[in-house]
Amino acid sequence: MPRPPEYLPFDDRYDPGEPPELAAQRFYEVMRRRRSVRSFSDRPVSRRTIEWLVRAAGSAPSGANKQPWRFVCVQDPELKRRIRRAAEEEERAFYEGRATEEWLKDLEPLGTDPHKPFLEVAPWLIVVFKLAQDDDGGKVYYAEESVGIATGMLLAAAQHAGLATLTHTPSPMRFLGEVLGRPERERAWMLIPVGYPADDCLVPAHAVKRKALEQVMVVDRGGRA
C-alpha cells in the first residue's frame, strides 16, 4: 500500500507588503538592469553571499522535486586558471571553425571573442551541473527545465544582491567536469562568473535591446467576445 502524502499548512507565505502590481514593477526595475558582464573587478565577494545565492537557486521548483543540480563554486586561482585555459581552447575552436557563419554573424554585435580573462578575474565561478541521475541513483525528470529555472533564480538572486554575472557556455563543456573532478552523472551545464563589474566595464548596446511587450506577450480577451 502506498503511504498517503503528508500535508502541511501553507503558513510561510511571502507578502511583499504592497500590492502585487507595485511589487512586480519594483522587481522588474531590478531585473531590467541586469547585464551580461564580460569585464569583472577582482573585488572580493564573501562565501556567505555565494551561499545565499545558491540557496535561492536551490529553492527552485523541479520535476518530482528531484532538484537535479549541483552548483560548484570556484574561488581558487589555480582552478580558475585551468578553467580559463580550457575554455579559451574550446572557444578558439568555436570561433575558428565550429561556429556556423550565421552564428558568428549573430554574435558580431556583442563583440565576443575567444579571450576570457574574466574567468580568472571574477572572484567566483559558479559551475552549474545538471544531474543525469539522482545522488541516490534514482531517476530525474525534466532536468533541463529544472536546471534552467534554478539557474535563472541564481541570476536573479545575484542581480538582487548587486552582483553581476555572465551566462557563459563554452561548448563543449565536458572539460569542466574533468577539471573539477565531478562524477559522470553530473553534466556541466553553464559557467557563471559572479562578482562586481569592472569600473570601466562596457556592455554591448545590442544586448540592451528588448522586444516590445506586445511582441512577447499574447493575452486573450478575458472572456469577452
Ligand SMILES: Cc1cc2nc3c(=O)[nH]c(=O)nc-3n(C[C@H](O)[C@H](O)[C@H](O)COP(=O)(O)O)c2cc1C
Ligand atoms: C543560454 C545562454 C548562453 C550564453 N552564452 C554566452 C557565452 O558563451 N558567452 C557570452 O559572452 N555570452 C553568452 N550569453 C549571454 C548573451 O549574449 C546575453 O544574454 C545577451 O546578449 C543579452 O544580453 P544581457 O544578458 O546583457 O541582457 C549567453 C546567454 C544565454 C542565455
